[in-house]
Structure formats: structure tokens, C-alpha cells
Amino acid sequence: MANNSVSGNTWARGVKDGVAIALGYLSVSFSFGILAVSCGLNWWQAVLVSVCNLTSAGQVAGVGIMGASGSLMEMIISQLVINIRYSLMSVSLSQKTDSSMTLFNRALLGFGITDEIFGVSMAADHDIGKHYLSGLIFLPFWGWTLGTLLGAVLGSILPERLTTSLSIGIYGMFIAIVLPVTRKSKRILIVVMMSVILSLILRYVSIFSFISGNFATVISAVIAAFIGAFILPDDTKSATEATQLSSNKEI
Numbered sequence: 001m002a003n004n005s006v007s008g009n010t011w012a013r014g015v016k017d018g019v020a021i022a023l024g025y026l027s028v029s030f031s032f033g034i035l036a037v038s039c040g041l042n043w044w045q046a047v048l049v050s051v052c053n054l055t056s057a058g059q060v061a062g063v064g065i066m067g068a069s070g071s072l073m074e075m076i077i078s079q080l081v082i083n084i085r086y087s088l089m090s091v092s093l094s095q096k097t098d099s100s101m102t103l104f105n106r107a108l109l110g111f112g113i114t115d116e117i118f119g120v121s122m123a124a125d126h127d128i129g130k131h132y133l134s135g136l137i138f139l140p141f142w143g144w145t146l147g148t149l150l151g152a153v154l155g156s157i158l159p160e161r162l163t164t165s166l167s168i169g170i171y172g173m174f175i176a177i178v179l180p181v182t183r184k185s186k187r188i189l190i191v192v193m194m195s196v197i198l199s200l201i202l203r204y205v206s207i208f209s210f211i212s213g214n215f216a217t218v219i220s221a222v223i224a225a226f227i228g229a230f231i232l233p234d235d236t237k238s239a240t241e242a243t244q245l246s247s248n249k250e251i
Contacts, residue, residue: 009098009126014135017124021116021136022143029144032059033151039067043152050148054114054141058082060171061218068212078218086110089118098127105130112137191228195220 029050036046041063053059061078064070090110097106109130117136121128182189198220202208211219 009129009132011131011135014132015138016135017120018117018136018139021114021120022139024116025140025143026147028056029147030151032056032063033148033153034155035060035151036063036148037152037155039063041066041152043149043156046152047145047149050145054112054144055083055086061215065212065215070212070215074212074215078215081218081222085115086113089113089115093118093121093128096122096128097133098129100129100131101133102130109133109137112141114140116140187228187232187234190232191224194227195224198223 032050033043033046036049036059037043041049046063049059049063053062058079061082062075065075065078090106090113093113094101094106101109112133117140120136121133124132126132178192182192195217199217202211202216202220208216
């Protein structure tokens with residue numbers, strides 16, 4: 001159970017804990033700014049997207065659908081599938097909040113819940129109050145917004161070869177998240193490969209040409225995840241048993 005001490009539950013402590021997240025967001029959102037402009041958005045529109053959202057994968061999918069003139073329904077479904085995890089994170093984090101977190105504070109600060117902010121909050125050795133959480137969100141929000149602004153503005157100034165290289169940086173972040181997990185689980189590796197194959201089919205088979213690229217990625221991910229969750233065998237248990245067996249042999 002979390003410590004109820006308020007010694008670390010201050011705005012200043014939240015700001016301090018958010019510095020590393022803000023620096024990471026600054027570099028990643030720079031790539032998003034370039035990508036957004038390349039999809040046809042003006043620099044201020046790209047910044048507005050980042051101000052109103054705080055979701056890297058959701059924003060990348062969103063501007064991709066905009067650039068491909070996708071339908072509103074495609075946008076709704078893709079954003080729901082990609083961002084629904086934030087609702088689950090918020091529910092989990094709500095079990096660790098203190099009495100200062102009113103319903104209004106929960107609704108307001110829920111906007112700033114991201115994977116990294118959730119992870120830092122859950123790892124804190126104290127209950128989470130409105131001052132700490134608002135401080136933790138403060139710098140990452142501005143880091144994400146500033147990075148988007150710099151990418152959107154400089155993207156039209158820097159050489160095309162450089163901007164093209166930088167624009168794929170955000171995809172590199174997604175790959176860096178997935179690869180370590182696939183090395184530990186064959187089940188996840190199969191799911192990832194199925195998602196890739198389905199994406200290629202939806203992209204290059206002419207019968208599916210009416211589906212925009214980013215929405216095709218969402219469809220592929222949902223189908224592959226469904227197969228992985230309900231059809232493929234769970235290899236977590238076998239991996240745990242193997243680890244225990246190895247430990248017993250060492251003893």
C-alpha cells in the first residue's frame with residue numbers, strides 16, 4: 001500500500017519527476033511535427049493537435065487518416081482502439097489517489113495520463129494528489145507541444161533528406177517498445193508478425209484499396225491481438241516454469 005506521507009506529494013516533486021519524460025517527448029514530438037506537416041497540416045494545426053491531445057500513436061494515426069482523406073468513422077474507431085488503454089490506466093491510478101483528488105481534478109488531470117506518466121505515478125512511494133500529478137504532467141505537456149512546434153516549423157526549412165529521416169523517428173520509438181517484448185514471448189512475436197502480414201495485405205491487395213493506411217494498421221492490430229488473446233497458447237506460464245526449474249537446478 002502506498003505511503004500516505006505528503007513529503008513527496010508536492011507540485012515541485014512532480015515537476016522534477018517529469019523532467020526526463022519531457023525531454024523524451026520533446027524529441028519524439030519533433031518527428032510528429034514534421035510528419036503532420038508532410039500530411040498536409042499547417043504548423044499551427046499540428047501544434048493544435050498536440051495541445052488538444054497527448055497521445056503519440058493516436059496523433060500519428062489521426063494525421064495519417066486526415067492526410068488520406070479518411071472518413072470520420074475511421075477516425076473514431078482508430079482513436080478508440082488506440083487510446084482506450086488510457087481509460088484503464090486512469091482507473092488503475094485512481095486507486096492510488098488521495099483525498100485531494102476531487103471528481104473535477106480527476107476529469108481535468110485525466111487528460112494528461114500517458115504511458116510514461118502512469119508508470120512514474122504508480123512507481124511513486126506515496127499516494128498521488130492533485131499537486132503532484134499536475135506537476136508531473138506540466139513539463140511533459142509543454143515538451144510535447146514545443147517539440148511539435150519545432151518540428152512543424154523547421155520541417156519546412158531543413159533539407160528534405162533530413163526531414164524525411166527525422167519524420168520516421170516516432171516509428172522508431174514504437175519499434176523500440178515492441179522488440180524487447182517479442183524476444184521474451186513467442187506469442188507476442190507471432191501476433192506482431194500477423195499484424196505486419198495483415199497490414200501488407202490490406203495495403204497492397206487492390207480489393208482493400210478503400211481502406212486508408214492508418215486505419216488498415218488498426219484493423220490488423222485488432223485482428224492479430226484477438227487471435228493472440230483467444231487462440232494462441234499462453235507461453236507466460238511455461239516461461240515461468242522454465243525459470244523456476246533453472247533456479248532449482250542451480251540450488
